Amino acid sequence: MSSHHISSNFTLFGVAGALLVLTFLTVAVTWINIPEPFNIIVAIAIAVVKAALVAMFFMNLYWDTKFNTVVFLLSILFLIIFVSITLLDTMFRDAGLPVY
DSSP: OOOOOOOOHHHHHHHHHHHHHHHHHHHHHHHSOOOHHHHHHHHHHHHHHHHHHIIIIISOTTTSOHHHHHHHHHHHHHHHHHHHHHHHHHHTOOOOSOOO
Protein backbone atom coordinates (compact mmCIF):
# COMPACT_ATOMS: atom_id res chain seq x y z
CA MET A 1 0.00 0.00 0.00
CA SER A 2 1.20 3.46 -0.79
CA SER A 3 1.15 6.18 1.79
CA HIS A 4 -1.15 9.16 1.40
CA HIS A 5 0.25 12.44 0.22
CA ILE A 6 -0.83 15.67 1.83
CA SER A 7 -0.51 18.66 -0.46
CA SER A 8 0.92 21.86 0.91
CA ASN A 9 -1.08 25.06 0.97
CA PHE A 10 1.48 26.62 -1.39
CA THR A 11 0.77 23.93 -4.01
CA LEU A 12 -3.00 24.13 -3.64
CA PHE A 13 -3.12 27.93 -3.79
CA GLY A 14 -0.69 27.92 -6.71
CA VAL A 15 -2.88 25.53 -8.68
CA ALA A 16 -5.99 27.51 -7.73
CA GLY A 17 -4.30 30.69 -8.95
CA ALA A 18 -3.32 28.99 -12.21
CA LEU A 19 -6.91 27.83 -12.67
CA LEU A 20 -8.15 31.37 -12.07
CA VAL A 21 -5.69 32.82 -14.60
CA LEU A 22 -6.65 30.15 -17.16
CA THR A 23 -10.33 30.92 -16.59
CA PHE A 24 -9.71 34.60 -17.32
CA LEU A 25 -7.71 33.56 -20.38
CA THR A 26 -10.65 31.46 -21.59
CA VAL A 27 -12.94 34.47 -21.25
CA ALA A 28 -10.35 36.65 -23.02
CA VAL A 29 -10.38 34.25 -25.98
CA THR A 30 -14.03 35.12 -26.55
CA TRP A 31 -13.18 38.84 -26.78
CA ILE A 32 -10.22 38.37 -29.15
CA ASN A 33 -11.14 38.16 -32.82
CA ILE A 34 -9.77 34.69 -33.67
CA PRO A 35 -10.99 32.99 -36.88
CA GLU A 36 -13.99 30.67 -36.47
CA PRO A 37 -12.66 27.15 -35.95
CA PHE A 38 -9.56 28.21 -34.01
CA ASN A 39 -11.32 30.07 -31.19
CA ILE A 40 -13.06 26.88 -30.10
CA ILE A 41 -9.84 24.88 -30.42
CA VAL A 42 -7.99 27.38 -28.20
CA ALA A 43 -10.79 27.38 -25.62
CA ILE A 44 -10.89 23.57 -25.52
CA ALA A 45 -7.09 23.41 -25.20
CA ILE A 46 -7.25 25.74 -22.20
CA ALA A 47 -10.04 23.60 -20.71
CA VAL A 48 -7.93 20.46 -21.16
CA VAL A 49 -5.03 22.11 -19.31
CA LYS A 50 -7.38 23.12 -16.49
CA ALA A 51 -8.81 19.60 -16.29
CA ALA A 52 -5.29 18.16 -16.17
CA LEU A 53 -4.37 20.49 -13.29
CA VAL A 54 -7.48 19.47 -11.36
CA ALA A 55 -6.86 15.77 -11.97
CA MET A 56 -3.17 15.93 -11.09
CA PHE A 57 -3.24 18.08 -7.97
CA PHE A 58 -6.76 18.16 -6.52
CA MET A 59 -7.39 14.46 -7.24
CA ASN A 60 -3.78 13.65 -6.22
CA LEU A 61 -3.02 11.63 -9.37
CA TYR A 62 0.39 13.29 -9.53
CA TRP A 63 1.54 11.47 -6.40
CA ASP A 64 -0.62 8.35 -6.78
CA THR A 65 0.38 5.07 -8.40
CA LYS A 66 0.69 5.08 -12.16
CA PHE A 67 -2.04 2.42 -12.44
CA ASN A 68 -4.68 4.91 -11.27
CA THR A 69 -3.41 7.47 -13.79
CA VAL A 70 -3.67 4.89 -16.59
CA VAL A 71 -7.21 3.97 -15.53
CA PHE A 72 -8.19 7.65 -15.51
CA LEU A 73 -6.68 8.27 -18.96
CA LEU A 74 -8.37 5.15 -20.38
CA SER A 75 -11.72 6.35 -19.08
CA ILE A 76 -11.17 9.67 -20.87
CA LEU A 77 -10.22 7.77 -24.04
CA PHE A 78 -13.41 5.71 -23.91
CA LEU A 79 -15.45 8.88 -23.37
CA ILE A 80 -13.88 10.39 -26.49
CA ILE A 81 -14.59 7.21 -28.47
CA PHE A 82 -18.23 7.06 -27.38
CA VAL A 83 -18.85 10.74 -28.11
CA SER A 84 -17.16 10.36 -31.51
CA ILE A 85 -19.38 7.42 -32.42
CA THR A 86 -22.45 9.41 -31.39
CA LEU A 87 -21.34 12.39 -33.47
CA LEU A 88 -20.79 10.14 -36.48
CA ASP A 89 -24.36 8.97 -36.15
CA THR A 90 -25.87 12.42 -35.79
CA MET A 91 -23.79 14.16 -38.47
CA PHE A 92 -24.99 11.97 -41.32
CA ARG A 93 -28.72 11.83 -40.64
CA ASP A 94 -31.28 13.04 -43.10
CA ALA A 95 -32.75 16.45 -42.50
CA GLY A 96 -36.10 14.92 -41.69
CA LEU A 97 -39.53 15.55 -43.10
CA PRO A 98 -40.06 18.89 -44.82
CA VAL A 99 -42.32 21.36 -43.07
CA TYR A 100 -45.22 22.65 -45.17
